[in-house]
Amino acid sequence: MTTTETSAGVLPVMADVPADELRVAVLGVGMMGADHVARLHSRISGARVVAVSDAFTDKAEQVAAEVPGCRVIADPLAAIADRGVDAVVIASPGQFHEAQVLACVHRGIPVLCEKPLTMDAESSLAVVRAEDEFAARTGRRLVQVGFMRRFDPEYAQLRGLIASGAIGEPLVVHCVHRNAAVPPHFTSEMMITDSVVHEVDVARFLLDEEIAAVTVLRPRPTRHAVAGQSDPLLVTFEMAGGRIVDVECFVSTGVAYEVRTEVVAEDGSAMIGLDAGLVRQTGAPSGAIRSTAIAPGFRERFGRAYDIEVQRWVDAARRGTIDGPGVWDGYAASAVCTAGVEALRSGQRTEVRLAQR
Numbered sequence: 001m002t003t004t005e006t007s008a009g010v011l012p013v014m015a016d017v018p019a020d021e022l023r024v025a026v027l028g029v030g031m032m033g034a035d036h037v038a039r040l041h042s043r044i045s046g047a048r049v050v051a052v053s054d055a056f057t058d059k060a061e062q063v064a065a066e067v068p069g070c071r072v073i074a075d076p077l078a079a080i081a082d083r084g085v086d087a088v089v090i091a092s093p094g095q096f097h098e099a100q101v102l103a104c105v106h107r108g109i110p111v112l113c114e115k116p117l118t119m120d121a122e123s124s125l126a127v128v129r130a131e132d133e134f135a136a137r138t139g140r141r142l143v144q145v146g147f148m149r150r151f152d153p154e155y156a157q158l159r160g161l162i163a164s165g166a167i168g169e170p171l172v173v174h175c176v177h178r179n180a181a182v183p184p185h186f187t188s189e190m191m192i193t194d195s196v197v198h199e200v201d202v203a204r205f206l207l208d209e210e211i212a213a214v215t216v217l218r219p220r221p222t223r224h225a226v227a228g229q230s231d232p233l234l235v236t237f238e239m240a241g242g243r244i245v246d247v248e249c250f251v252s253t254g255v256a257y258e259v260r261t262e263v264v265a266e267d268g269s270a271m272i273g274l275d276a277g278l279v280r281q282t283g284a285p286s287g288a289i290r291s292t293a294i295a296p297g298f299r300e301r302f303g304r305a306y307d308i309e310v311q312r313w314v315d316a317a318r319r320g321t322i323d324g325p326g327v328w329d330g331y332a333a334s335a336v337c338t339a340g341v342e343a344l345r346s347g348q349r350t351e352v353r354l355a356q357r
């Protein structure tokens, strides 16, 4: 067995992959982490949650109590170092991701890290370099980034349609990303780094090319905007091959969670995210209406995508690898968001600076 020096001390590098159930530690059991624990416990096969860690021990204990055999390990780096842990889900706040992901890479265990990979392009690139170095030695990738839309059946279908050539060359992509409301600390910059980041990954996923430049326009703000913030925003991405993606990000609509994507191509167009499940027709005092339900939040809209994402991650982690967006996707998203925040502040078209791999 080889060893490696990490912030948590000298650790064994896992040479082989677990044969039976994957023993998972979940770091951060707030909204997303608690969801992932419940998902792994009740709907995902081949894995079990053996440890949870959170800055609030009470919260961790509450979540652990729901899962037989699950321990609370107060220090997240100690959870990563624990010999009884084969793989890690990181759902702590973004500023802790870098150290936690790097500790997983240094120990050689698979990790599913919620977005963002890290808080800026430079630190994301450091993770890319660390994982590349591991991959060069072992031939395996370890870090998957939680861009779950790639696992949503509608997005997968849209990508398949583009790849089939049935609608010709894509030219323009229109995206809508709306939330009913956001907490008072949610700034316009967070609209880029927390919301539009998903469209960054969608654009790269659907069009299979990098984003070259970002521009952000600030329309007249809604009176429901968080005080002092620009909401909605109109963001455009210039893709490396000349296609344009526009994103309307509007997080105080008061309506529901609406995520739509329309691809306009040379020989047709296609749209997803219409929530057109059951269409209901009713009489109303001012005339008959036709209505469909809109998902109230992202967990309802993308619940199936999270399940597929985590099941595929578990299956891959049991083979010691990943099956989804990796470190480069996390880095590219960080680089685009860094440019996006600069574009928001300056009002100028801002080029994305991507490092060589």
Ligand SMILES: NC(=O)c1ccc[n+]([C@@H]2O[C@H](COP(=O)([O-])OP(=O)(O)OC[C@H]3O[C@@H](n4cnc5c(N)ncnc54)[C@H](O)[C@@H]3O)[C@@H](O)[C@H]2O)c1
Binding pocket: 027, 028, 029, 030, 031, 032, 033, 053, 054, 055, 056, 059, 076, 090, 091, 092, 093, 094, 096, 114, 115, 116, 146, 147, 148, 194, 298
């Ligand atoms: N993929 C998605 O659609 C999606 C949706 C929401 C959130 N997220 C991401 O998931 C992550 C968590 O978001 P959330 O909404 O669950 O936040 P949250 O605030 O509800 O939960 C975060 C939890 O982490 C704990 N924590 C704080 N410091 C920690 C540390 N050093 N180590 C471990 N835990 C720590 C907090 O006490 C809290 O319980 C963020 O990176 C966020 O961007 C992704």
